[in-house]
Amino acid sequence: MSSTVLVTGGAGYIGSHACVSLISAGFTVVVLDNLCNASAEAVRRVEEISGAQVPLVRGDVRDAACLDALFAEHAIDAVMHFAGLKAVGESVEKPLEYYDNNVNGTLVLLAAMQRAQVSRIIFSSSATVYGDPASVPIREDFPTSATNPYGRSKLMVEEILGDWDAAHPEWSIGRLRYFNPVGAHSSGRIGEDPQGWPNNLMPFVAQVAVGRRDKLSVFGGDYPTPDGTGVRDYIHVMDLAEGHVAALRFILEQPGLLTVNLGTGKGASVLDMVRAFERASGRDIPYEIVERRAGDIAECWADPAMAQTLLGWQATRSLEEMCADTWRWQEANPQGYNS
Numbered sequence: 349m350s351s352t353v354l355v356t357g358g359a360g361y362i363g364s365h366a367c368v369s370l371i372s373a374g375f376t377v378v379v380l381d382n383l384c385n386a387s388a389e390a391v392r393r394v395e396e397i398s399g400a401q402v403p404l405v406r407g408d409v410r411d412a413a414c415l416d417a418l419f420a421e422h423a424i425d426a427v428m429h430f431a432g433l434k435a436v437g438e439s440v441e442k443p444l445e446y447y448d449n450n451v452n453g454t455l456v457l458l459a460a461m462q463r464a465q466v467s468r469i470i471f472s473s474s475a476t477v478y479g480d481p482a483s484v485p486i487r488e489d490f491p492t493s494a495t496n497p498y499g500r501s502k503l504m505v506e507e508i509l510g511d512w513d514a515a516h517p518e519w520s521i522g523r524l525r526y527f528n529p530v531g532a533h534s535s536g537r538i539g540e541d542p543q544g545w546p547n548n549l550m551p552f553v554a555q556v557a558v559g560r561r562d563k564l565s566v567f568g569g570d571y572p573t574p575d576g577t578g579v580r581d582y583i584h585v586m587d588l589a590e591g592h593v594a595a596l597r598f599i600l601e602q603p604g605l606l607t608v609n610l611g612t613g614k615g616a617s618v619l620d621m622v623r624a625f626e627r628a629s630g631r632d633i634p635y636e637i638v639e640r641r642a643g644d645i646a647e648c649w650a651d652p653a654m655a656q657t658l659l660g661w662q663a664t665r666s667l668e669e670m671c672a673d674t675w676r677w678q679e680a681n682p683q684g685y686n687s
């Protein structure tokens with residue numbers, strides 16, 4: 349019998365792609381999502397791509413009764429916990445919402461897992477836990493810090509999971525630190541569908557290319573980087589999804605605490621991304637260099653060696669594929685799932 353994975357936030361951007369990878373690796377998937385930043389259509393399309401049924405429980409990870417009912421109905425072997433809020437700027441305006449969703453949500457989930465005797469969890473952490481790193485590439489043993497409530501919520505959950513591991517060494521816990529996920533499933537049927545003004549670079553560039561926005565504002569042209577614009581480690585969301593499957597296989601075999609970077613180990617600047625997207629889409633991306641965005645760092649990329657050594661996983665998809673797959677999704681779904 350295949351193992352069954354509860355995917356919280358499985359209707360969202362990364363969670364929906366993880367569902368596709370999990371199903372193609374032979375796992376059974378159940379999604380829990382309150383749809384606060386997602387559409388049920390994403391889960392329907394995961395079913396279409398994978399040819400499997402994916403039950404969608406519309407509920408909140410902070411709702412203990414909902415979790416108890418879910419664990420009673422489905423024999424869950426492990427949880428992938430994507431559910432949470434992720435907009436850095438919004439977290440500064442609404443810190444309590446971020447701590448409630450991200451920190452309290454994880455506490456309620458862990459307690460429900462314990463009641464249901466489910467003891468394997470993979471948590472969506474972020475490269476944001478490295479704050480402004482002293483050097484690149486970033487290794488997992490670099491110091492952690494937070495510069496905003498979103499980042500602090502991720503760090504708090506990491507620490508809670510560390511304490512939980514110390515108290516319950518029989519549990520299997522994965523803390524996966526994502527760098528910058530971009531791209532979409534190659535079918536163009538699922539992808540990133542930000543509500544309102546996109547905070548992140550790639551969805552903004554895609555919306556400029558498709559004509560939803562006039563031009564890109566490049567936040568800062570005077571960083572100490574080769575072309576003066578910020579450098580990040582963009583990772584294809586399907587590579588990231590496959591990294592989750594590799595991490596799940598690892599924690600299914602081995603109890604304890606796993607903390608790994610999921611990145612490519614390569615940096616690309618904002619202008620590298622603009623040019624790559626222009627090539628992939630055949631469209632011009634007008635841009636203007638403006639002031640730096642508060643809180644941004646100059647450069648950030650992963651040392652991905654630990655994931656390769658422990659999980660046997662590495663990112664394989666190129667910047668060109670990230671852009672081509674984003675464009676396929678954006679062109680076919682100019683208004684996202686509401687198209």
Ligand code: NAD
Nearest residue numbers: 357360361362381382383384385386408409431432472474
């Ligand atoms: P997303 O917003 O697309 O997905 C999150 C999903 O969780 C959404 O479907 C939303 O409806 C759901 N959700 C939110 N709060 C919930 C709650 N209380 N109960 C149930 N469902 C809830 O975001 P994403 O980009 O797919 O990110 C997934 C996870 O990965 C998040 O935890 C995020 O912090 C983390 N992460 C994202 C990035 C990134 O750049 N996208 C980078 C590092 C880490």
Ligand code: WQD
Nearest residue numbers: 436474476547548549550552565566567578579580618644
């Ligand atoms: C990338 C680069 C911007 C938008 C954020 C979170 C981080 C993680 C990933 C969740 C930077 C520049 C952007 C724009 C621009 N999320 N940019 N114009 O800031 O690396 O990371 O998302 O955990 O926590 O902070 O990603 O996509 O916002 O920016 O010039 O309109 O693009 O300055 O150099 P970032 P991003």
